[in-house]
Amino acid sequence: KAGVTQTPRYLIKTRGQQVTLSCSPISGHRSVSWYQQTPGQGLQFLFEYFSETQRNKGNFPGRFSGRQFSNSRSEMNVSTLELGDSALYLCASRNRGTYLEQYFGPGTRLTVT
């Protein structure tokens, strides 16, 4: 089975721009979660989608949004980028079952200048 894929892998944007990141989960996985990883804050939960519905949302401003499509692929969008949004954005998928582990993609490295 192919793993979780994320595109693009690297991205450089300017303050004020917006960005869209994409995640394709492992085939058959219907849950997709997004995390922001920074050296200072560690891994912070952004949101989780299951069957196109947002199930959980972390403590991030409304500039961060996401969605999930019927094929379970997910996108996250960040509008009006700030320097502090520079981070590694990780996507993870799992099958239904809260006891199941998540499988992570390689991440998208976003740099805001």
Added chain:
Amino acid sequence: AQSVAQPEDQVNVAEGNPLTVKCTYSVSGNPYLFWYVQYPNRGLQFLLKYITGDNLVKGSYGFEAEFNKSQTSFHLKKPSALVSDSALYFCAVRDMNAGSGNTPLVFGKGTRLSVIA
């Protein structure tokens, strides 16, 4: 609310020696506990998990972890460290009793393990 603490930012160990990476957790109900490892410029890789049953859990690459309910801990261990084990290790928890799974997986801040030859 659930939380995870990894009290050590950095752990150094000599190759061939046993290693321990500490993790304590807080949940209102019973926990599902996980360990992940991250190598440079990579996503997180699943190592092992505790769901229920035997308190000693064995995982990938010779790692194991011991669940201790009274101390709310889930320390990661390996009998003999390898230089290739050097990486960033994350402990994570999900509250088993939070209903239909509508709670996120919460991660600790990570512990950097350095194995010295």
